Amino acid sequence: MSPKRIIIDTDPGIDDALAFLFALASPEIKFEALTTTQGNVTLEKATRNALSVLELAKASHIPVVQGSMFPLVQPLRASADVHGASGLGNSKLPEPHSKPVAQHAVDFLIEKILAEPNKISIFPIGPLTNIAMAIRKEPKFAKAVRELVIMGGAIQDGGNVTPQAEFNIYVDPHAAHIVFHSGIPITLIPLDVTQKCLLRQEHIDRLLKINSPISRFIRDAVNVYLKVSYERGFEGSALHDPLTLATIIAPELLTLKEYYVDVDISGGISMGNTFADIYNITKKPPNMKVGMNVRSDDFVELFTQRMEKLSRSITD
Ligand code: BDR
Ligand code: CA
Numbered sequence: 001m002s003p004k005r006i007i008i009d010t011d012p013g014i015d016d017a018l019a020f021l022f023a024l025a026s027p028e029i030k031f032e033a034l035t036t037t038q039g040n041v042t043l044e045k046a047t048r049n050a051l052s053v054l055e056l057a058k059a060s061h062i063p064v065v066q067g068s069m070f071p072l073v074q075p076l077r078a079s080a081d082v083h084g085a086s087g088l089g090n091s092k093l094p095e096p097h098s099k100p101v102a103q104h105a106v107d108f109l110i111e112k113i114l115a116e117p118n119k120i121s122i123f124p125i126g127p128l129t130n131i132a133m134a135i136r137k138e139p140k141f142a143k144a145v146r147e148l149v150i151m152g153g154a155i156q157d158g159g160n161v162t163p164q165a166e167f168n169i170y171v172d173p174h175a176a177h178i179v180f181h182s183g184i185p186i187t188l189i190p191l192d193v194t195q196k197c198l199l200r201q202e203h204i205d206r207l208l209k210i211n212s213p214i215s216r217f218i219r220d221a222v223n224v225y226l227k228v229s230y231e232r233g234f235e236g237s238a239l240h241d242p243l244t245l246a247t248i249i250a251p252e253l254l255t256l257k258e259y260y261v262d263v264d265i266s267g268g269i270s271m272g273n274t275f276a277d278i279y280n281i282t283k284k285p286p287n288m289k290v291g292m293n294v295r296s297d298d299f300v301e302l303f304t305q306r307m308e309k310l311s312r313s314i315t316d
Helices: 014-024 043-056 105-115 129-137 167-171 173-180 201-207 213-231 240-244 296-313
Strands: 004-010 029-036 064-066 121-124 147-151 186-189 254-259 261-263 274-276 288-294
Touching (some): 004 014, 004 105, 014 043, 014 240, 014 296, 029 105, 043 064, 043 213, 121 129, 129 173, 173 261, 186 240, 201 213, 201 296
Parallel strands (some): 004 029, 004 121, 121 147, 147 186, 186 288
Antiparallel strands (some): 254 288
């Protein structure tokens, strides 16, 4: 089978960076471009981080395109408490040599997707602002995207920003509303499954047996994330964004169910809450597949093995 063509839309972000590395280490994937948005950090930092991580992984040939600076309606909100001030924990990557493409990510996405309808899947692993803007700007966009695999939402579990809302959706719930109702085929990978996939210190120690800038970057980036995770009662740091790629690399590890899912944009205490019509009460047809369970140990092992492989291939 030929590798699946993807664009990652992202706000890097520690686990976003891990998702880029996972994609680069996986022959099942053709990683064609990376579009940035605000979220974990400001747009400027997100773009810098994207360029730096690709450079570290010797993948500067992948175009990085800068996108939306603000959510559609909500004010900007960064999460330095989780991802560190730079967005990449304690890692100190040098200023990137490469530059972003001189085009807005929304226009880039529209051009690229319309040039080859139904060939390219988009993996949004940050707030959905760029995708919503592309849907609104170009009416043909939604029909031409092959699939969206979104890291976001909390269906069975509580949220991680408010008791009900997950970060990516909470940052731009209006964008999520547009995307969920766009008719694009969607797979949602929510917190319920991503929080089961924990990268623990023992996995990082395993990677550090390989003397590589990749293994050292993972140690330095994940450090901060691990600390916050321990404070919240987790035994490791959740591989939220990398888990989206399991839909290509190892789909048998995920249990997906089709549901009608919506998001609260009414502005009250449940703003950004994502909810599934599990008992088909509304009689509305399903608008997405939702990750309901995951073979988490197998996934974390797969991720670690791919990071070992990438670390071996990139040395000082
Ligand atoms: C999501 O929020 C971000 O902080 C992570 O990168 C992930 O995409 C988890 O809620
Ligand atoms: Ca993210």
